[in-house]
Amino acid sequence: MRRKTWQRDAVRDELEQQSGFxxxxxxxxxxxxxxxxxxxxxxxxxLADLASDGDADSLQxxxxxxxxxxxxxxxxxxxxxxxxxxxxxEIEAAAVEKxxxxxxxxxxxxxxxxxxxxxxxxxxxxx
Amino acid sequence: MRRKTWQRDAVRDELEQQSGFxxxxxxxxxxxxxxxxxxxxxxxxxLADLASDGDADSLQxxxxxxxxxxxxxxxxxxxxxxxxxxxxxEIEAAAVEKxxxxxxxxxxxxxxxxxxxxxxxxxxxxx
DNA sequence: CGTGCTAATGATAATCGTTGTCAAAAGTAA
DNA sequence: TTACTTTTGACAACGATTATCATTAGCACG
Numbered sequence: 001m002r003r004k005t006w007q008r009d010a011v012r013d014e015l016e017q018q019s020g021f022x023x024x025x026x027x028x029x030x031x032x033x034x035x036x037x038x039x040x041x042x043x044x045x046x047l048a049d050l051a052s053d054g055d056a057d058s059l060q061x062x063x064x065x066x067x068x069x070x071x072x073x074x075x076x077x078x079x080x081x082x083x084x085x086x087x088x089x090e091i092e093a094a095a096v097e098k099x100x101x102x103x104x105x106x107x108x109x110x111x112x113x114x115x116x117x118x119x120x121x122x123x124x125x126x127x
Numbered sequence: 128m129r130r131k132t133w134q135r136d137a138v139r140d141e142l143e144q145q146s147g148f149x150x151x152x153x154x155x156x157x158x159x160x161x162x163x164x165x166x167x168x169x170x171x172x173x174l175a176d177l178a179s180d181g182d183a184d185s186l187q188x189x190x191x192x193x194x195x196x197x198x199x200x201x202x203x204x205x206x207x208x209x210x211x212x213x214x215x216x217e218i219e220a221a222a223v224e225k226x227x228x229x230x231x232x233x234x235x236x237x238x239x240x241x242x243x244x245x246x247x248x249x250x251x252x253x254x
Numbered sequence: 255c256g257t258g259c260t261a262a263t264g265a266t267a268a269t270c271g272t273t274g275t276c277a278a279a280a281g282t283a284a
Numbered sequence: 285t286t287a288c289t290t291t292t293g294a295c296a297a298c299g300a301t302t303a304t305c306a307t308t309a310g311c312a313c314g
Contacts, residue, residue: 003281003290025271039293044272059242060187064300065271080234089234096223100245107207107216109247116243118227120236130261130310152300166264171301191271192300 002049007038011046012070015056020079020088021067021117057115071113082122091118129176134165138173139197142183148194209249218245 014031015022022030028043047068050056057069078096080089096116104112141158142149149157155170174195177183184196205223207216223243231239 042292064191080230080236091230096226099223103207103218104245104247108250109207110253112245112247114245118231118239118241120231120239123235126237169263
């Protein structure tokens with residue numbers, strides 16, 4: 001049985017506050033800076049639980065960190081992210097949304113959600 | 128100036144021998160088992176060079192390893208993943224690949240790569 | 255051929271994200 | 285309350301990767 005603790009709530013709330021993907025360490029640092037005394041291991045555990053409950057997406061960044069994002073099934077958007085400076089551009093993806101839903105239903109998968117993000121080098125960092 | 132060494136050749140040859148993705152450690156182990164005395168750090172460096180030269184693809188596995196594959200542009204694919212049991216279905220995404228590249232170039236981003244994964248509940252887990 | 259310069263190697267130490275450990279603290283049902 | 289059990293958190297441990305640095309060996313060029 002999963003118990004309700006203020007730590008889990010704090011992690012969930014802070015994750016929902018974030019616009020994009022965050023690392024466990026980053027989220028922990030944010031919480032601590034805000035005056036929330038919470039252990040790093042607890043943040044890792046809370047995020048792992050959120051991800052396995054389907055309340056968060058997770059993916060591996062190219063430098064080996066696990067990144068998390070609050071799972072928004074309603075209105076979510078995608079990002080084009082510069083891997084050098086972190087600059088992001090919001091992108092329209094209606095066609096891809098539809099494609100993702102179709103792939104899922106073609107394979108009889110339900111409760112579909114997806115992680116679609118594009119990375120690259122922005123013009124300024126390309127030189 | 129990049130010098131030619133038998134170690135780099137050994138890594139490249141062995142990588143081309145492999146059918147799918149391999150980790151640096153795995154490739155090193157294979158080489159050593161075959162009687163090739165080569166250092167682990169050298170394998171890491173050779174693979175990183177191959178990847179940055181565009182001769183190999185690299186990606187992060189879900190357990191945090193960097194995996195390498197000799198570059199074959201026709202075998203890039205994405206996954207439909209059951210978030211309950213982990214069962215995965217490989218999916219073709221040629222149209223989405225093209226879309227991702229277009230989004231990147233429309234915004235003058237170069238060296239594009241993307242994270243596209245679809246999650247859901249497979250038929251068995253849906254009940 | 256040497257000879258000199260310097261990139262590459264490899265054993266090992268260091269780093270970094272993450273997970274395991276375990277005693278203490280706190281949620282929950284009675 | 286009480287009893288039981290999960291969760292927490294400080295810290296140790298772990299595994300993949302990277303840095304260090306003395307040694308080795310490509311690769312011009314004489």
